[in-house]
Each structure stands twice: as C-alpha cells, then as structure tokens.
Amino acid sequence: MGSQGRGSGRDLREPPGRATGRLDVRTPEQRTLRPSAARTVRRPAVDKLLDGDGDARLTVVAAGAGWGKTTAVATWAAARPGPVAWLSLEPRDTVPQALASRVLDALRASGAVPADHPLARLRVPPTSTPAFVARWMRGLATLPEESTLVVDDLDVVRHHTVVQTVRDLLAADVPLRLLILSRSDPPVGRRGATLLAAEDLAFTAADVRALGEVEGVEVTPEQARLVLEHTQGWPTGVRISLGRLARLQGVGDPPTEDDVADALTDDRAVADYLVDEVVDRQPGAVRSYLLRSSVVPTFSPELARALSPGAPPGRLHEALAAAHDFVGPVAPAGASLRYHPLLREILHTTLRVRDPEGHQDAHACAARWLLRHGDPVAALDHATEAEDGELVGRVVAEAAAPLLVTANREAVRQALLRLPYDEAPPAAWSELCAAALAHVDRAYPACRAHVARLRTLAAHDAAHAGRPPVAARVLADLLDAAAARGIGDVAAQGSGAVAALQSLAQVPWPFPAYLAYLRAAHDLRGGSLLWQGDALGAHRELAASVAEDPDALDLTSLSAHAGLALALAVLGRLDAAERAARDAVDVAVASGWTGYAHVRPAYAALAWVALLRARWGDADRAVAYGLAATDAGDDPWCVAALHAMQALAALARGRVRAAAHALAAERPPGPVPAMVAALRGRAAAELAQLTGTDGAVGPADARIASPLEALVAARRARTRGDAAAALKHARVAAGWAADVGELLTQIEACLLLADLAEERGTPHHADDLVRRALAVAGPERVVRPFVTPGAPGRAALARVLPGRDDPLASALVEHVGAPEPAPEPEPLPVPLTDRELSVLAALPSMASNTEIAEELFVSVNTVKAHLKSLYRKLDVQTRRGAVARGRSLGLLS
Numbered sequence: 001m002g003s004q005g006r007g008s009g010r011d012l013r014e015p016p017g018r019a020t021g022r023l024d025v026r027t028p029e030q031r032t033l034r035p036s037a038a039r040t041v042r043r044p045a046v047d048k049l050l051d052g053d054g055d056a057r058l059t060v061v062a063a064g065a066g067w068g069k070t071t072a073v074a075t076w077a078a079a080r081p082g083p084v085a086w087l088s089l090e091p092r093d094t095v096p097q098a099l100a101s102r103v104l105d106a107l108r109a110s111g112a113v114p115a116d117h118p119l120a121r122l123r124v125p126p127t128s129t130p131a132f133v134a135r136w137m138r139g140l141a142t143l144p145e146e147s148t149l150v151v152d153d154l155d156v157v158r159h160h161t162v163v164q165t166v167r168d169l170l171a172a173d174v175p176l177r178l179l180i181l182s183r184s185d186p187p188v189g190r191r192g193a194t195l196l197a198a199e200d201l202a203f204t205a206a207d208v209r210a211l212g213e214v215e216g217v218e219v220t221p222e223q224a225r226l227v228l229e230h231t232q233g234w235p236t237g238v239r240i241s242l243g244r245l246a247r248l249q250g251v252g253d254p255p256t257e258d259d260v261a262d263a264l265t266d267d268r269a270v271a272d273y274l275v276d277e278v279v280d281r282q283p284g285a286v287r288s289y290l291l292r293s294s295v296v297p298t299f300s301p302e303l304a305r306a307l308s309p310g311a312p313p314g315r316l317h318e319a320l321a322a323a324h325d326f327v328g329p330v331a332p333a334g335a336s337l338r339y340h341p342l343l344r345e346i347l348h349t350t351l352r353v354r355d356p357e358g359h360q361d362a363h364a365c366a367a368r369w370l371l372r373h374g375d376p377v378a379a380l381d382h383a384t385e386a387e388d389g390e391l392v393g394r395v396v397a398e399a400a401a402p403l404l405v406t407a408n409r410e411a412v413r414q415a416l417l418r419l420p421y422d423e424a425p426p427a428a429w430s431e432l433c434a435a436a437l438a439h440v441d442r443a444y445p446a447c448r449a450h451v452a453r454l455r456t457l458a459a460h461d462a463a464h465a466g467r468p469p470v471a472a473r474v475l476a477d478l479l480d481a482a483a484a485r486g487i488g489d490v491a492a493q494g495s496g497a498v499a500a501l502q503s504l505a506q507v508p509w510p511f512p513a514y515l516a517y518l519r520a521a522h523d524l525r526g527g528s529l530l531w532q533g534d535a536l537g538a539h540r541e542l543a544a545s546v547a548e549d550p551d552a553l554d555l556t557s558l559s560a561h562a563g564l565a566l567a568l569a570v571l572g573r574l575d576a577a578e579r580a581a582r583d584a585v586d587v588a589v590a591s592g593w594t595g596y597a598h599v600r601p602a603y604a605a606l607a608w609v610a611l612l613r614a615r616w617g618d619a620d621r622a623v624a625y626g627l628a629a630t631d632a633g634d635d636p637w638c639v640a641a642l643h644a645m646q647a648l649a650a651l652a653r654g655r656v657r658a659a660a661h662a663l664a665a666e667r668p669p670g671p672v673p674a675m676v677a678a679l680r681g682r683a684a685a686e687l688a689q690l691t692g693t694d695g696a697v698g699p700a701d702a703r704i705a706s707p708l709e710a711l712v713a714a715r716r717a718r719t720r721g722d723a724a725a726a727l728k729h730a731r732v733a734a735g736w737a738a739d740v741g742e743l744l745t746q747i748e749a750c751l752l753l754a755d756l757a758e759e760r761g762t763p764h765h766a767d768d769l770v771r772r773a774l775a776v777a778g779p780e781r782v783v784r785p786f787v788t789p790g791a792p793g794r795a796a797l798a799r800v801l802p803g804r805d806d807p808l809a810s811a812l813v814e815h816v817g818a819p820e821p822a823p824e825p826e827p828l829p830v831p832l833t834d835r836e837l838s839v840l841a842a843l844p845s846m847a848s849n850t851e852i853a854e855e856l857f858v859s860v861n862t863v864k865a866h867l868k869s870l871y872r873k874l875d876v877q878t879r880r881g882a883v884a885r886g887r888s889l890g891l892l893s
Helices: 044-051 069-079 096-110 130-141 160-171 205-215 221-231 235-249 257-264 270-280 284-293 301-307 313-321 341-354 356-372 376-385 389-405 409-417 428-440 444-465 470-487 490-504 514-531 535-548 555-570 574-591 597-612 616-628 636-651 656-663 674-691 707-720 723-740 743-759 763-777 794-800 807-815 834-845 849-856 860-874 879-888
Strands: 058-062 084-088 147-152 176-182 194-196 327-329 337-339
Touching (some): 044 069, 058 069, 069 084, 069 147, 084 096, 096 160, 096 409, 130 574, 130 834, 130 849, 160 176, 205 221, 205 235, 221 235, 284 301, 284 341, 284 356, 337 341, 341 356, 356 376, 356 389, 376 409, 389 409, 389 428, 389 470, 389 514, 409 428, 428 444, 444 470, 470 490, 470 514, 514 535, 514 555, 555 574, 555 597, 597 616, 597 636, 616 834, 636 656, 656 674, 674 707, 707 723, 707 743, 723 743, 743 763, 763 794, 763 807, 834 849, 834 860, 834 879, 860 879
Parallel strands (some): 058 176, 084 147, 147 176
C-alpha cells in the first residue's frame, strides 16, 4: 500500500475545538437505528406472518434482492408494541465481541434493558471470557419482557461466528425472539421456525394501488393487474413500474392501456434501468454525489456532502427524489439515509469501474469524516480501501488504537493484518501499525523493536518535513510503555508514560483518542511508580487517570481503580483499600471481566488487607483469583507480588513448603522493583526464621536502604546473639518506619524491641513498646505481626491485652492462643484458572454437573473438562476430596 492516495496531501489537522478528545461520540441509539417505515404501506397479510406462532422463537425472512424484506419488517416493527431491537450486520461483525457489543447496544436502544438491569452495566471485553459469557446469558435470561431482535443482512456476513451466536441465542432459555433477514436460507437451525419466502412478500393488486397512492401515482385496477403480470409481485419491480406509470401520466394525455403495457414490457435489466434512469440521467454534480455516497452503507446529508464536495447542497433532495424511492430514511428521525441494496451495489460498482481514483478518494473522504465524527473502526476500513498508508496511520494514531482494549479489538486487529507491510517502503505509519499489532498479540519485544524503528524514521523525517504528528508520537510512547510493562521493565514503563504525558501537554487541539491516551499514560505511570516503591506518587497518577473520565467503564479505568486500591493498601489505609478493591472487583464481575489481568492489583490489595488482618483463607482466595486473571495483558511484577503474598499467607500458618514453592515461582529477569523486593524480602526473612536456615537474607548492615532492611538486619543480629546490634537496628527501623509511614515495619520493630527489653529485664519498657505497637496497629486493625509463628512481644502482649475492648484487641483475642494449624498440605504445582475456581466454588453445594453448567452457562462436557483438570491440579479423585483440598488451601471458606 502506498501513501499517495488521493487527498492524502491535504492538511489533515482539524482546527481547535472541532474534535472532542473522546472516542465514538455517536450514541448507541445512532448506531442501531432501524430503517424508517415512512412512505411504505401496511400489509396485514405479511404482518400476520411476521407475528408468527406465539411459541416460535425464530422467524426467517429469506428472499432474493429487491423483495422488500427490510421494508416489510421495518413497517411491522414500527407498529409492534413490544421492544424491537434492530441490527443491520456489517462485515466487521464476524468478530464475536463486536457482534455481542452491537446486539447489546441494539437491545439497550430498543428499551428492552431497564436502567437498573445487569445488562445496563455489562461491557463486552476485547476477547470472550467464560465470566463474560455467563454474565451475558444470565442477563438475557432475566430481561423483564419478551423482546424481538431483528438481524438484517445476515448474508452479508455469512460467517461461522455469527451463525454460532444466533444458534447460542436460540438454544438459551431467554425471552428473546429472533427475526432474521437474509437473501438465502441461513444455516441456523429451522426446526419450529416461522418461515417467510419470496412468495409471501409478493405484492397483491391492493398493495400495488396502496403504494401508488403513497407515491402519488394513480393506479387503476387494470393497471395494477398489468403491473403484477409483468413483475410477479416483485416489490422492486413494482416500484420501477410505478415510476414508469408516473412518467406516462406526466406527459399530458392519460396513458392508454397499450401505453401502459408497452412501458411495463420493457425488458431492460433492472441494473441497466437503475444506471440509465437513476445515475446517467442526472447532472454531473448530482451523479457524482450519488456515486461517491455509495461507499458508505448509511449517510447523513453532511457525510454525503463531505464525500462529494462539488454537489450543490440545494440539489440534495432532488438527487434523492431522482432515485425513484430507492433511497430511504433511517428511523427514527430520518436524518440518515440508505440506498436500496441493489442501487448501492450498482452505484458502488459503477464508481469503482468508471473512476478508480475517485473511488479511492471517496473512501479517503469517508475515512476522514468518520474519524472526526466518532466511528474509528469504519474510518479504518475506509482508509484501507483508499490505499492511503498515511491516512491509515493517522486513523490508528488518532482514534483506532484505544479500541484494541475494547470489544472492537479483533475488528481493528483484522484491519491491521490486512496492511501490506512487506510491500510498502519503510515508513513511520507502517511501523506504528505493526507495533500496535504486535502489542495486542503480546509480542512485546517485537512491539518495542517497531517503536524503535519508528523513532529512527521519525528522526530522519523531522530533518526534512518536521516532527511526526503528535498523536503518533503519543501512541508510540504508550505502546513502548505498555510493552515494557508486559516484560517487567518498570523503568521503561515509567519513562514511556512520562514521554506520552509530555507530548499530550503540547497538543494544540484534542484528537478523538486524546482522553483515552491521557488516562492510559497516567495509569502506566502510576503502575511504574507503585512497583518502584512510590505509593504516594502512584496514588496521585492513578487518581488522575480516574479523574480524567470518572464515568468511564473500560479496561483502563479498571486498571486504574485496581491500582489505586493496591496503592492505598501499601500506604496502610486498609479500610479504604479494601473498599476500593471490592468496588473494582464488583465492576469486573458486573462487566464479565474477572479474568482480565487489569483487575489483578485489586486482588493483590484484597490479599494484603486480608494478610494484615489475619484472614488467611481470604488472602489465599484473593491470591488465587489474582493469579487466575490472565486475559488481555501481562504485568509480571504483579504476579510476583501475588506469589510473595501467597508465601506470607502460608508462613502465617507455618506452611514452609508452600511458602518456599511460592517464592520459587518464575519472575522476570532484571532488577526487582522496590515494592516486590520488599514483599519477597519480608517473606524470605520469615521463611529463614521459621526453618532456622542461615540468616543471610537481606542486605549486609552497610547497605541498609529501607526500614524493612533495618528490621531484617535486627532480626539477623538477634539470631547471631548480637543483642547490641539488634537493638541498634531495631531502633533505626522503628524510627525510620514512623517517619515514612511504613505501618507494618513500625509495628514489627516495636514488637522486636519489646522482646529485647524483656531479655534485658525491663518488662515495663516491653509493655510500653507493645502498647505503642497496638496504638499504631489499632486504627487499621493490623493483626498479623502479633500472631504469626514466633512473633516477638508475646509475653508483653499477654500482660497488656486483658482489659482492652477495642476492635483490634477483640481480633487479637481470637488468634492468640488459637489451636495449632492442621498439618501442611502439599502446595499446588500449577495455579487454578478463573473457570476452575468457579467450578470449585460450586462443589460444596453438591450441585449436579448439569446444574453447574446451567449456572455457568456452559455445556456439561465443559464442566466435566474443568473438573478433570481441577482434580489433576488438586491431586484428588472425588468431589469430596476436591472440597477438602480446596478448604485446606484456603480456596474455599
């Protein structure tokens, strides 16, 4: 693909104020409009057939081109009292997620989904997940009334994914009737269906006269008979015939019967008729308008004028009228228009054959207009058709790239795959598109390599033609940062995000993806700061990401909210962290996104809060769900943090094998970021203490760089019998932790100092230190430091605790003196998946496989497959064994 497409040399920038900085400004209602029923006639016989048998959930209207399928159903739908959702399929709807999103939008636009219904909150993810499918089918099953979904133009996308979606909807027990329109019988299963064929749609004499009245054509009974004789009731032929009658009536004397017969026996093909009468008879500007506007399926007058700038605005309606009613409005307002499929096909073919350059230019104009007006997927399709590489790159950079984390992911990906990378000379646009494609496929090193080449090309071009467009620079920085996150390069993640923020600060006007990029840059920057140990800075950046669009419900928003929860947990604000984490998980559950990696930090926050409050089972379950969230992204340091928390939960119950197994889990190469290093260091130190191994865990005394490292040094000194060094380091740890607000280390240092005071024979001092630890731990109810095996300060705690009635004291009473934990189970060699965890959670109820399948909206065979994998991972043979093992591992309560 070259970059010399017509129109590519224009200044593509929009003046300030024209763009919104938001993607897809069209409402779902505007994307799911049904054709208008205006200027049509009611046909009671057809309506009765469409009403069908009350028990039939499928109606198929299958007839060839021009049989009025869409018009008949639109007229019927306009008079139907219940919700009728309308979906006109497009080629990109072969992607299951795009199709599900459009079905959901159509149902919402029809009024079938109340504002408080679960489907009102559901968001279609970039890739289908079991959690989403379960939420989707459960939502459909609970619709408050029966609705009808019209699926038009099924033949346009006769694809196995679309057919399977229709079959799934028919197989499900949901109050949804499907009405399918197609040029041929669709392979969707027709048992018990209501079927309408061409003969059912054929016009009668009464229909012909009624349509003539609507069109202002006087039709006698004999003329109606002649029309039917020569058209066999074919609606398109009827309309053409009425047009001929109108011309005969307009020449002066009333037409004779022979005149009518001669006019109707004209055997020219419909295509020739439409070309001759609708296209070639028009003035040049109007003809151009008709031809160029045919590159889009529906068009507003504004879009049509953008496609054909030379068409006189005042001739718009004349041009439409000249089409002999082969142009119709789209309901409800009628502002958008659509050609009859026959006419559009002829117009489009005529344009492509007669004027190839004009065909490319029309597609380029459509791409630019759709880009400005909120349809980046369609804009990308048109830019590809225009064979304009620079325009493709612009659409990707300014609007389409953020859709790679939405339900349109696969539609954009397929468009990127179609680009001829090997044929085009090296160019910034091709490297940018290749980088985006590599990122969505998780080929992170390749993504970064493409970005590096893009920057080299941009630097070379800058010497001749100035800097590349700001949107392309921002997208390159964000792709580099996101790819760095995927491979665990925290520093590069942060620097890429900072570069993107700096470029965004220089934007003179907002392009459609501006807000999405701004939110993503703050999210990536916040994640980098969080792992590097700057929880306050991370909180600031993540809060900024949320604040840019508080109402956003997408994966970037989920990631930012989940990261905020973890930042709060690290800062010691446990109540706030738990609320924020549960809110993020609730959003993921409502949206069907629980399996996405973006929610992992929320599970990590829940695990950390549960750990500090000594809810070991809750911590295990949160870690398990966090490790099972593997879809649509990678953040290896979050996985490493979850494994460290898993080790800490195991150590709290004396399970050294499980702790060692968790710490041995694979992690990215390179330097370990500060937050993960702290978690792993704490777990390693506790493991060494429990196992009595060499205390060479943590840094040497000369390299102490944090309160935690000072605490580890104090513990090591005490193990060596060096009380003086232990006292020195413990005091440093306590004071340093208090200065920087490191809650857990301050409590642990105070407790260690209390033990050292006991050893020096000053129990009153030990009591004071324990009281200080309780005072620090009290507001957030931190329990863990007081109750882990071998926890220091136990003697003083036994003296201080009686008589206290605060919430922390009550929690401590439940744990201090608790019975010894059960023997340690073998750790799981492989984590359970999200769906395996869901199946495991259903086992204690003793529900049958069929009942579990119905609850999860999967087949019984799928449940059996999950059970087989579950038993293998848990090393059990029965359900009872799986439940017992799940409870021993903390996966079941």
